[in-house]
Amino acid sequence: MNVEETVVIVGAGQAGGEVATSLRQQGYEGRVVLVGDEAHPPYQRPPLSKGFLLGKVQLAQLYLKPEATYERFNIALKLGTRVTAVEREAREVVLHDGSRLAYDKLVLATGGRARMLELPGVDPYKLGNLFYLRSIPDVEGMRSHFVAGKHLVLIGAGYVGLEVAAAAVQLGVQVTVIDVAPRVLSRVTGPEVSGFIEGVHRDRGVTFRMPATVKGVTLDEAGEAVREVVVEQDGVEERIAADVVLVGIGLVPNTELAEAAGLAVDDGIVVDALAQTSDPRVLAVGDCANQPSAYAGRRIRLESVPNAMEHARVAAATVLGKAAPTPAVPWFWSEQYGMRLQLVGLSTGYDRCVVRGSMENRAFSAFYLADGHLIAADVVGRPADFVAAKKLVAAKAVLDPAALADENVALATLG
CATH class of the missing domain: 3.30.390.30 (FAD/NAD-linked reductase, C-terminal dimerisation domain)
Incomplete structure (x- = not known):
């Protein structure tokens, strides 16, 4: 192995962090650079909608590893740094300040971003009480709105939405959940389990509007906060008063860097069983990667912590020229109440x-x-x-x- 080689990892989330440490654990001796656009080192996202929102998990407890671990493993952290382009011929990534990083192997662990709710004529970035949940700053921004007696309108009855609903109820917040699907967790469970989970929430006082469509919102006089969410259910329009609104309607994979670099993209960055993209010098892992699945018999893009960790280890093995671990069957978890x-x-x-x-x-x-x-x-x-x-x-x-x-x-x- 050439100790002068460099692996650059774009994305300092769970997958990116695991690639970096796995490389060292598997014996990689070259330079490892982990680039992340957030100010924080790699951290766990599942507690954001549960313990961290409730204040039971502190910031430092979210971090996957102490920052000293990266120093000990000789992993260069470039946090608060955004990659704006990948230049494959030059084998360089361009950073937001115009500087460049050369690589021998590049790993894209760019994850995904929250899917935005379309609100005609409304700029969601100017609304002080409408939130999405993907990061530590998201929770820090919304936490002060979770006050006993306030009303949370939650758009989306998936994992994130229901976990936040459970946390909000424990804080004394009234909750209404809206979804276009006829039942909760409709994409991942059958009707029996959906009915059970909904019942658990109803027993805690959560109200549901399903299937229902969000038609728009009404704002306060300053146009800076949502006051009502307008929904339509069974042809009847209803205005639901809201002190705070959380949108949890899915994730969009961050594929723009890959696409601009000419890599194959199809609902994620297309990779093979070794996590290699259409350019073998570039790998992709985690939520942003569309990978072959022997279990499913087709290509899938998985949004889960176990997949992020397992896929990261596959990528590390590929960089080292080792046999990749056998991918496990997909699995997931959720905690509510x-x-x-x-x-x-x-x-x-x-x-x-x-x-x-x-x-x-x-x-x-x-x-x-x-x-x-x-x-x-x-x-x-x-x-x-x-x-x-x-x-x-x-x-x-x-x-x-x-x-x-x-x-x-x-x-x-x-x-």
């Missing part, structure tokens, strides 16, 4: 859902079958089931639905 929902696999295309355990007791597993094969599972309050489900889903095991539902039959004996 202290209750953990764990999901493994992708339930799209299932034809049967088998529930094991008790939804009433908030301890159950929902298994999704397609042509008899287990393709996914959602687990609440049964961690042992989740461990077993990961193995069964990875094997796409053919299971007897009756045995799957029977708690007297150990999951470990199935498959």
Whole structure:
């Protein structure tokens, strides 16, 4: 290995940080430069909508590693620095101040940004009480609005929206959730689990408007804050009073640098099984990467912490010329009201859902079958089931639905 080589990583999020440290852990001796546009070193994003918002997790606790670790690993951190272009022929990245960084290998870990809500005639950046949640500054800006007795209107019933709803309720905030879909978490769970999760929130006083469309907002006299969110449900228009609004309607992968550099882009930066883009000197990982999946039998772009970490290790191995780790089956988690929902696999295309355990007791597993094969599972309050489900889903095991539902039959004996 040439110790004079340089790996530049663009994006100092969870994936980028993991690439940098994995390179060192796997024996890379060249120069490693980690460039991030935020002022913070790599940090965890999941606690933003839970513990950090509630004030139970402090800023330093978010950091994936102490800054001293990067010094010890001889990883150069360039924080508060934006990359404006990738020049592949010169093998350089251009920074916002006009300076350049040369690379031998480049890793794009650019992540994604919040999908913006279209509000005709309204500049969302001028509204002091309308927020998106992707970063530490987002939470720091919105936290002061979460005051007991205030009303939060939450647009989007996905993971982020529901986690913020749970945190807000614990702070005494009234919550209304709006979504164009007919049920919560509609993209990732079946109706049985959606109904259960919605019920948990309703029991805590959360109000839902689904399916409903946001038609617009009304502002205060100064035009600087939202006062009402205008929604349409079943052909009826309603104005919902709002003290604070949070929009959580998905993520847009940051592919602009890759696209401008002439790399293949299709719902993310297109990579192969080694995390290499159409230019083998350039790799892409995490939320911004569209990767082949042996499990799914197609290309997918995953937005999850486990994928970011696993994909980062694949990229590090590729840089070192090592065999890449075998990608795991996709898995995810969400915490709401202290209750953990764990999901493994992708339930799209299932034809049967088998529930094991008790939804009433908030301890159950929902298994999704397609042509008899287990393709996914959602687990609440049964961690042992989740461990077993990961193995069964990875094997796409053919299971007897009756045995799957029977708690007297150990999951470990199935498959």
